[in-house]
Amino acid sequence: MESKKESNFQKIIAHAKEYGFIYPSSDIYDGLSAVYDYGPTGCELKKNIKDYWWKSMTQMHQNIVGIDAAIFMHPTTWKASGHVDNFSDPMIDNKDSQKRYRVDHLIENYSSELEQKGLEKEARDLINLMDLHLKNEDFSALKALILSHNIKCQVSNTCNWTDIRQFNLMFKTEIGSVAEEANTLYLRPETAQGIFVNFLNVQKSSRLKLPFGIAQIGKAFRNEIVARQFIFRMREFEQMEMQFFIPPGTQKKWFEYWKETRLNWHLSLGTPHSKYQYKPHVKLAHYADAAVDIEFEFPFGFKEVEGIHSRTDYDLSRHQEFSKKKMTYFDPETNQHFIPYVIETSIGLDRMFLAILSQAYTEEPVPKEDGSTEERIVLKLPTKLAPYKLAIFPLTKKDGLPEIAQTIYKECQTSFYCFYEEKDSIGKRYRRQDAIGTPCCVTIDHQSKEDQTVTIRHRDTMLQERVAIKDLKMLINSYL
RNA sequence: GCGGAAGUAGCUCAUUUGGUAGAGCGAUAGCCUUCCAAGCUAUAGGUGGCCGGUUCGAGCCCGGUCUUCCGCUCCA
Numbered sequence: 170m171e172s173k174k175e176s177n178f179q180k181i182i183a184h185a186k187e188y189g190f191i192y193p194s195s196d197i198y199d200g201l202s203a204v205y206d207y208g209p210t211g212c213e214l215k216k217n218i219k220d221y222w223w224k225s226m227t228q229m230h231q232n233i234v235g236i237d238a239a240i241f242m243h244p245t246t247w248k249a250s251g252h253v254d255n256f257s258d259p260m261i262d263n264k265d266s267q268k269r270y271r272v273d274h275l276i277e278n279y280s281s282e283l284e285q286k287g288l289e290k291e292a293r294d295l296i297n298l299m300d301l302h303l304k305n306e307d308f309s310a311l312k313a314l315i316l317s318h319n320i321k322c323q324v325s326n327t328c329n330w331t332d333i334r335q336f337n338l339m340f341k342t343e344i345g346s347v348a349e350e351a352n353t354l355y356l357r358p359e360t361a362q363g364i365f366v367n368f369l370n371v372q373k374s375s376r377l378k379l380p381f382g383i384a385q386i387g388k389a390f391r392n393e394i395v396a397r398q399f400i401f402r403m404r405e406f407e408q409m410e411m412q413f414f415i416p417p418g419t420q421k422k423w424f425e426y427w428k429e430t431r432l433n434w435h436l437s438l439g440t441p442h443s444k445y446q447y448k449p450h451v452k453l454a455h456y457a458d459a460a461v462d463i464e465f466e467f468p469f470g471f472k473e474v475e476g477i478h479s480r481t482d483y484d485l486s487r488h489q490e491f492s493k494k495k496m497t498y499f500d501p502e503t504n505q506h507f508i509p510y511v512i513e514t515s516i517g518l519d520r521m522f523l524a525i526l527s528q529a530y531t532e533e534p535v536p537k538e539d540g541s542t543e544e545r546i547v548l549k550l551p552t553k554l555a556p557y558k559l560a561i562f563p564l565t566k567k568d569g570l571p572e573i574a575q576t577i578y579k580e581c582q583t584s585f586y587c588f589y590e591e592k593d594s595i596g597k598r599y600r601r602q603d604a605i606g607t608p609c610c611v612t613i614d615h616q617s618k619e620d621q622t623v624t625i626r627h628r629d630t631m632l633q634e635r636v637a638i639k640d641l642k643m644l645i646n647s648y649l
Numbered sequence: 650g651c652g653g654a655a656g657u658a659g660c661u662c663a664u665u666u667g668g669u670a671g672a673g674c675g676a677u678a679g680c681c682u683u684c685c686a687a688g689c690u691a692u693a694g695g696u697g698g699c700c701g702g703u704u705c706g707a708g709c710c711c712g713g714u715c716u717u718c719c720g721c722u723c724c725a
């Protein structure tokens with residue numbers, strides 16, 4: 170079973186490349202680890218997922234507006250958010266057990282062992298030394314400290330340590346032509362902070378009253394130590410986030426509201442409920458007072474596709490503290506100033522893409538005329554997400570059929586994406602559209618010249634019906 | 650990061666013990682046919698991941714390196 174799932178995942182990856190959904194980045198240079206490019210069909214599908222989310226958030230909610238913040242942000246942003254302190258840790262590996270430790274945890278553990286033995290002074294000295302070396306980022310001194318105290322790995326019970334390495338999960342770069350400490354910029358590791366620092370701008374310019382939300386879609390970057398599983402964990406990825414600002418004390422109610430609303434959004438795409446589950450966080454992040462993941466059953470198991478976090482007033486308070494700007498909201502009804510609480514919904518666009526793709530990928534037997542069966546591969550994408558909505562085929566290349574087909578193409582292309590092809594047999598053309606998930610194909614045949622009708626062939630059922638050419642556009646639009 | 654496996658045409662794979670690469674599918678053009686991947690003809694496409702070594706000669710042997718996959722590890 171497991172191996173079948175795995176091989177299915179391999180097939181999805183191969184299919185994604187073959188049909189122009191996703192390629193490895195810089196493919197001609199053998200790819201770049203954990204970075205992928207979206208191809209012609211892939212970028213349409215991705216864009217359609219984005220649009221579907223964006224509209225459900227902004228267009229469908231009077232009190233949610235969008236922004237598009239820059240990827241570069243003032244360096245202090247990341248001090249305030251806690252990313253500079255929490256996102257970067259010196260690590261050390263034990264070569265025998267192959268277990269990795271955070272250096273500070275390793276030394277702190279040993280220090281508390283010393284304390285228990287009554288060696289309180291030694292313990293204190295050790296911690297003081299560690300703090301000094303950590304502050305100076307003197308890794309060789311830190312390693313010497315570990316070795317001189319004979320600190321052992323709890324698994325292998327040896328001191329066979331690697332050198333200490335810094336794993337900073339934020340990508341660094343410099344602004345300006347001179348590389349100085351003060352000019353260090355980070356590529357944002359999450360999009361949320363762009364919303365928080367714009368909270369006052371948006372609230373005032375849009376004259377919004379609590380509760381209200383700010384939505385954003387954008388790239389974020391994390392220098393993951395290990396990034397794997399295709400586009401599930403990439404170093405450059407795209408988030409669709411909404412921060413919902415509320416009065417303090419109402420966070421439980423709104424957390425439940427968004428938890429339910431967001432799951433319903435996923436289910437509205439037709440995916441069976443059994444493919445989704447909630448996973449509450451047991452260990453909460455430093456900023457949260459409640460958190461739940463919405464997990465999807467990927468080919469490699471249930472994994473997070475979206476997170477809903479009750480972030481309290483942590484972010485706005487921290488920005489108020491670091492920027493010295495008041496981040497409070499004045500409630501005219503109660504005549505009170507306060508820092509709003511925040512419920513965050515954060516969905517990984519690439520993960521959503523993978524969820525949609527793996528849910529849609531289907532291999533199914535097709536009975537042939539001679540009684541045998543063959544297999545077809547079909548992407549059963551929701552119609553609103555499909556890259557192309559309609560493929561238009563003249564049955565033959567002559568007798569004026571291509572001309573009629575082109576007329577239909579021109580008529581429809583203003584309303585939705587169409588695909589035109591006259592090459593190869595009709596069956597082959599149908600199957601190619603199955604493979605990229607086009608929900609409908611119309612074929613122009615000789616009868617079309619007589620009575621102005623065409624056959625429309627449906628992707629999932631493979632059934633055909635005859636419709637008037639003049640009704641075609643309306644019919645497809647009714648599916649969207 | 651550690652361990653294991655792999656890298657030959659767009660894809661799936663061949664190439665018997667070292668003698669400068671083939672097939673199927675796919676692609677393109679044409680013919681014939683026309684409602685579920687039909688047939689025929691022709692064409693294009695590879696300095697065998699990359700670098701180095703051994704050898705008269707390396708896709709094959711050796712070393713290094715990059716990338717991918719699997720397992721561990723990590724993942725506010």
